[in-house]
Amino acid sequence: MEPLVYPMPRSCPMRPSDQYVELRAGAPLAKITLPSGRTAWLITRYEHVRGFLANPNVTTNRLHPNFPFYLPLSRKLREDVNASLMSLDPPEHTVLTRMVIPEFTHKRAQTLRPRVQKIVDEHITTMLNGDRPADLVEALCRPVASQVICEVIGVPYHDRELFHSTSKVMASRTATSNERDEADATLRGYLSDLVEEKAKEAEEPGAVPGDHLIGRVIAKNQEKRVLGLEDIAALCVSLLSAGHETTANVMSLGTVLLLENPEQLAAIRADPSRTPGAVEEILRHTSITDPSGLRVALADIAVGDMVVKKGDAVVVSTAAANWDDSVFARPEKLDFDRDAGQQLAFGHGIHRCVAQNLARVEIEIVFNTLFARIPGLRLAAPVEELSFKDGALLYGIHTLPVTW
Template identity: 40%
Template structure:
């Protein structure tokens, strides 16, 4: 997106006056299911929009503006501030209620996040690679044993990160049907009122009960949070819940969507098969190109801030569109195309600023191993249904595929 400002982007623009386009939810896609939702993509880097409840909000589409809003301390991630933009009724329902660190500002955010950063050190995650490879191979063995065709989402993309995060967190994988169902409800923008609240309550009760059962000598993250002794049981539950959901939904959807993107760009899949050392860069490019957190990260201005000539007033909300920022032509030439050999490392798929994804080293390792293994072990991998028949999750905060029927 160009940084040149449209005439409407001037200091005289105000959030509460004039017509604003309504952001739709579900966030329907246009012609190409890999392109950002059209109603969330504007020409100007900063534009006025209105949310589902009629409240006004600024939509940030440019790379620079998104990066600024996510790093400038004058913007807050704390949903308890007046004016904070809620993408769905479910998000609004959860306000004020035992927030995890993604909905807190420093210093509270940093205090809680620092208790977990040691678990996601680059070196520690590198040491987890053999274990992740084993999970990937065993899950793939089971899918192959059942035979072609198969649903890649149910048989591979969802089980792999669920198994990994369960092991790390200390949650029994046998309970996966329960927590996968709850996660789905929680992330679904069309969930009826009360459903999201109930899903969170049930998950927190489950994790609180688990934490109470777990011994302080347990090696898992949950065990160590319990062993610290300085966290309330509510704090343990809300932060464990964040890890559990973020740990499997995001990677699962990235795995299936990445596979589909490679099936639609077979020459790029061939390049990865011919040279597996390209996989690390390819995963960065897939993260950029697909940007599954597709409806934007919400923030609220605590002071007046000027962005690209537009005055954002204190108390006004902004939505940081990672997906359009990641296609900003100033940073990524031909950004609407997938190019697995592009240097995409400046992408914002994990967000930016102090809230940038805590689990990103783990997500990268899982995606690199899962995709490399899939391409290597299934040289004949192909879609089992016409591309046009695929169904995409436009109603969830994390974009993805409902199912991906494949054959080999």
Template identity: 40%
Template sequence: MTETPTTEALPTDFPAVRPSGCPFDPATGYAALRGHQRIAKVATPVGVDAWVFSRYDEVRKVLADPRLSSRVAPSTHVVPGADLEREVESGSILQSDGERHAYLRRLLTSEFTVKRVQALRPRIQELVEEHIDALLAHEGPVDLVQAFALPIPSLVICELLGVPYADRAEFQERSAVLVSVDKPEDEVMRVNEELGEYMAGLVQRKQAVREDDLLSRLITRSEEQEQPLTIEELVSIGITLLIAGHETTANMIALSTLALLRTPEQLDALRDDPALAKPAIEELLRYLSVVQFGVFRQVMEDIPFGDETIQAGDYLIAALSSGNRDERAFPDPDQLDLTRKASAHLAFGFGPHQCLGQQLAGVELYEVYTRLYRRIPTLRLAIPFEDVEFKDNTLVYGVKALPVTWDR
């Protein structure tokens, strides 16, 4: 990368397309932006211009800046026709700021501590082994997304929340609509309403009969603190956790498997040395950055930045995938290196809204990485790599399907 690329190489619209033939790399233009002016004002699909922050240190800085508001949903900028003035749902942990956000986060933090997540490990191990057994029972090629990557985190989040897994097809189909950026507005509204009605019914049952699940404990904990959550607030929290709890991890399992199959020397090293699994998780999260369009924020006070002033009312995008490929933070960043110390990556965001479920995701990925490739050492693509379809139109990047096979 040169430090002074031509201005023609800089992005003017968002999101830019990924480089041809390099589906694991972020959108073109980021490298030029990092080396040139660091930020740029771009047109977004939602209909407003926004400042894109591209460098690692600066992405971290803006995500921790209290002068930014999360009142706009973190991915609104890539949804054409979205209402930027829409009233924030009560209980939205993604779109709340200040003390209200801090309160909601405190209520949830104890559910995702290292201790609590480690207690889930035996069950996660059991689920991974059961699904590998089911894979091995297949006689022909199998779609790793539907048979393995999607059901494991779906089962985990269902059991954690107290959502009947029998309803999984319903919520998986609806969440797929809600994370898409090109579905008709009326379909999104209908699905959102249906999912809200489903979650409201579940919350009311938990209010009547408390069980050993996250929603029940959340209800009790808020009552004990004399700030009981309303049904609307519990519905918002439940939907957020249900979608985030399976979409990101499911896509990471499938996409990282494909990335490893494309770098067999890295896969061999991981298979031969289980101790490599922990750094591998961090490196794959950095390398793939599945929250592909970054994080959207609104500026509440003027912020000086170099020769520019980002004015109150402006919007900005913290480009996580660009920060994760910043040469200043990660030498040779476009290479997948499982020995790299990449734990400071931005895949889970940064600042007060950093992903609550990162410990859980880490355990799920660890159990997959230490078991799947060892038990099926000849795992390989069942179709040409060029025929794999990628999710370019969803908030969470991944593959639509991953047909695989192995020696039997």
């Protein structure tokens, strides 16, 4: 049987491919061909996706000869990406995670609430004072996500256009290999210079670590040299690249879902304490990272009644898993009465998104504040006319015209 062409097209912009329904009902593994030309097994059932992501006998090493690259990547870019948190295996992954986890704990995210609230309020005020219709992506979603992650990491927000443009190229399915290499080199060069500058400042007599991730990681590393400056820069690349685009996409898609489901919107407007649960359901429903798990088996691994052989490439779809009706009844329904806490939008296992607590806080504050301050908010164009990111690795909306 010929491998299926991946990714599978969506029949509706607000839901994953209908082909996932057929695949979940069939064999636990399906053979696919990726845009890179590489073949892999695809896993779509919730229990198998969750189990495989937590299996210690897999690798995320981009330099493995069988790694299922989604897009063609040069050797240099593979080496660069392989230094990031998402690509490392233990024990290197464990060392880096221990350095960065304190920056993104639930407690730390809660202490950032006042600052996130202030940022959200400022951007909404600017939007209200501007023209109508407004593009919610550019007026609120992207700048909030960008400014928050910049401040957390320690990147000057006025340089945001650099990482916006480079991240856009890196996430594009249509960018050439040379364009990706250039974008990667530009972003890494910028962050390497920034980390080196802050490291020199930290070595000055009486220096106090900056109140940001870079400053604190440099200070920890001075106590016990476990990372090189290039490792810290690589960490910043992965956090910055993923930290603004993913959160912004969930905010924009979630706004569409809320406006298209007024009864669910009314529920959180009447009781904002329900918004954290609503965020989990919106994360499940939108599932913007697809594919979300690229792995190579390091041993034979049973998946249902089939076996992934040692050395086989595997793609796991958390989007398909989050719409598995054996776990989430009527998955197409946005339902804030549903317990969606077990959704896999942030992944699972050791490579689960490290910044998930911060993302939840940002999304919750945006939804509560946006609809409290602009109760008459509405779409300024039909959903079918919106410009969706069909050509990007992270699904979302290019522009979201709204009025009030």
